[in-house]
Each structure stands twice: as structure tokens, then as C-alpha cells.
Amino acid sequence: xxxxxxxxxxxxxxxxxxxxxxxxxxxxxxxxxxxxxxxxxxxxxxxxxxxxxxxxxxxxxxxxxxxxxxxxxxxxxxxxxxxxxxxxxxxxxxxxxxxxxxxxxxxxxxxxxxxxxxxxxxxxxxxxxxxxxxxxxxxxxxxxxxxxxxxxxxxxxxxxxxxxxxxxxxxxxxxxxxxxxxxxxxxxxxxxxxxxxxxxxxxxxxxxxxxxxxxxxxxxxxxxxxxxxxxx
Ligand SMILES: Nc1ncnc2c1ncn2[C@@H]1O[C@H](COP(=O)(O)OP(=O)(O)OP(=O)(O)O)[C@@H](O)[C@H]1O
Numbered sequence: 001x002x003x004x005x006x007x008x009x010x011x012x013x014x015x016x017x018x019x020x021x022x023x024x025x026x027x028x029x030x031x032x033x034x035x036x037x038x039x040x041x042x043x044x045x046x047x048x049x050x051x052x053x054x055x056x057x058x059x060x061x062x063x064x065x066x067x068x069x070x071x072x073x074x075x076x077x078x079x080x081x082x083x084x085x086x087x088x089x090x091x092x093x094x095x096x097x098x099x100x101x102x103x104x105x106x107x108x109x110x111x112x113x114x115x116x117x118x119x120x121x122x123x124x125x126x127x128x129x130x131x132x133x134x135x136x137x138x139x140x141x142x143x144x145x146x147x148x149x150x151x152x153x154x155x156x157x158x159x160x161x162x163x164x165x166x167x168x169x170x171x172x173x174x175x176x177x178x179x180x181x182x183x184x185x186x187x188x189x190x191x192x193x194x195x196x197x198x199x200x201x202x203x204x205x206x207x208x209x210x211x212x213x214x215x216x217x218x219x220x221x222x223x224x225x226x227x228x229x230x231x232x
Contacts, residue, residue, distance in 0.1 A: 001025050002047065002078065002151045002182070007056035009046050015054070016042045018206045022184075023199075024151055029173075029183045031193040031214075034203035035226040040186045041083055043203065044153045047184065048080035049073040060150075077150030081157060083186075085140040089129035093120050093139055096128055100143045109146035116145050116172070134165035141172055144181065151182040158189055170196065191219050 002024040010016040016039040024030045032040050045051040047058065049070040058066045060076055068076070080086070088096050094110060097120075101109035114121030117138040128136055137157055144152040154173070158166040170192050177183060177196060187193035194200065194214040202210040202217075202225060209225065210217055 001059075001061055002184070003057075003059040003062075004043065004047060005057045005059060007043070007046055007053045007058075009042060009051055009053040009056075016206050017046070017053075019056075020203070020206070020208055021056075022201050022208070022211070024182050024184050025199075026150070026182060027180050028198040029177050029185060029196050030199045030201065031197035032184060032186050032201050032203060033190055033193060033222055034209075037205075038203040039206045040203055041155055044080065044082070044155050044184065044186060047153055048078055050080070074147070074149075077148075078153065079144055079147050079149035079151070080153045081140050081143060081155065083155040083159065085136050086143075087128050087136060087139050090127060092125050092127055093131075094124045096139055097142065097146060100147050102146075102148060105146075113142035113146050116175070117142055134161050134168070137161060137165070137169060138172075141169065144176060149181055151184060152176070153184045155186045156188060158187065158192075166192075190222050194219060194222075 004020065004022050007017050007020045008015060020043060034040055042051065046053050049068055057064055065073060065076060097110050097113050098106050119135055120138055120142060123131060123135060128139055141157060158169050166189065173196055185193055197214050200212060200214050200217060201208055202222060204225065
């Protein structure tokens with residue numbers, strides 16, 4: 001279980017998150033929704049160790065891991081698929097997977113990635129930057145399958161993709177949710193995120209404004225809260 005407890009964090013320009021607490025239980029999908037600029041990406045960066053919080057704690061199974069570096073958190077099973085994909089654009093598909101595979105596990109990882117995403121198998125020797133947006137996103141998502149993580153932090157993985165590819169991506173996330181890997185999902189497709197999620201948090205201007213199960217809140221209420229936030 002991954003827990004962010006009473007997190008306050010921000011940048012030189014100011015505080016972004018104030019006293020934010022969220023829990024990602026084992027084998028659960030947690031959707032983190034909220035309007036632009038609410039602090040969702042910032043919260044994922046705190047969870048993966050890229051941004052140190054000013055106060056608060058990160059806990060894995062109750063153990064305080066707040067001071068661990070990103071690569072140490074990755075070793076503990078936290079896999080971050082950042083906005084903008086986080087792949088190595090000048091490397092081939094195969095080399096990207098090689099870098100993500102656990103030591104000594106490259107061949108098995110390549111096999112796993114290409115069985116989940118056959119398109120990656122067809123493009124194994126292609127340089128990542130020359131692939132379509134959807135293919136690049138599959139490569140980024142394959143990290144969640146090959147690295148053997150416990151929790152995957154997914155930052156707007158559907159961003160900028162055609163509706164058909166978005167559908168495919170959600171189908172993969174659905175598959176992923178059947179394995180014993182948890183997801184913390186930041187998504188602009190609120191309806192799809194609600195369908196997939198076991199728990200939902202809404203972040204508004206750096207604070208949690210709703211925490212509960214998807215059945216407790218409608219897509220319409222969420223969209224209205226986005227509009228309210230923009231208007232004020
Ligand atoms: N590296 C940075 N330096 C300074 N300010 C930043 C930095 N990154 C983000 N911010 C600011 O922090 C606030 C929250 O940004 P963040 O990207 O976390 O929001 P978000 O909820 O993910 O938004 P979006 O849905 O638009 O991606 C914004 O006001 C943003 O301008």
C-alpha cells in the first residue's frame with residue numbers, strides 16, 4: 001500500500017499542494033481528477049520521489065520512504081509513467097525496454113512487452129521518436145508491465161491520442177488492473193477513469209475536495225466542480 005500523508009509541496013514559485021493525503025491500496029485503481037493546474041502532476045512527482053515535499057510523509061506498507069531517491073522508490077516498486085511519456089526518444093523500442101527491464105531479465109521483459117503490445121514487437125528496431133503518438137504511449141505503458149512494479153503512477157496517458165487509441169489504452173489499463181499492480185491514474189477522460197477506478201480523489205487548487213468511491217459522485221458533478229474552479 002502506498003500512502004501520501006499530509007503532503008505540502010511546491011516550487012520556488014509557491015506552494016501547490018496543501019495537506020494532501022491519499023491512499024493507494026494494493027490491487028486497486030485510484031483516480032486522481034481535478035481541473036488544470038490543481039496539482040495532480042505535482043502530486044505524482046512527490047509520490048515518485050522527483051519532488052521532495054516540504055512536509056508530510058510517503059509511506060509504503062507503513063514504512064516511511066519520504067527521503068528515498070526516485071531510483072530507490074522505483075526499486076521499491078513505484079513506476080512513474082510521466083506526462084509526455086518518459087521514453088527515450090532517440091533509442092529503439094528494444095533498447096527502451098532493455099533500460100526498464102530488471103537486471104538479467106531483458107529477454108523475458110521484451111517477450112512480455114511485445115505479447116501485451118504486439119505493435120511494439122513489429123517495431124522492435126524502430127527509433128521511438130519516429131513512432132506514432134499511440135505507439136510511443138504503448139512503449140511508455142509497457143514499462144508498467146516489464147518492471148514488475150507494485151504501483152504505477154499514470155499521468156494523462158491518453159493525452160493527445162485519437163479516440164480509438166484512447167480506447168485501446170483504457171483496455172490495457174483494465175488488463176493491468178486485473179494483475180496485482182495498483183494504479184494511481186491522472187486522467188482527463190473522467191467517465192473512463194470513473195469506470196476503471198475503485199476510489200476517486202478530486203484535487204482542487206492543491207487540496208482534496210472529494211474522496212470516495214466512484215458511485216458516490218457523478219461525472220456531471222465532477223465537471224461542474226472543474227467549471228466552478230475556473231470561474232472563481
Ligand atoms: N517546475 C515547476 N516550477 C514552477 N511551478 C510549477 C512547476 N510545475 C508546475 N508548476 C505549477 O504548479 C501548479 C500545479 O501544476 P500541476 O502540473 O501539478 O497541475 P495539474 O493538476 O497536473 O495540471 P494539468 O491538468 O494542467 O496538467 C501550476 O500552477 C503550475 O504552473
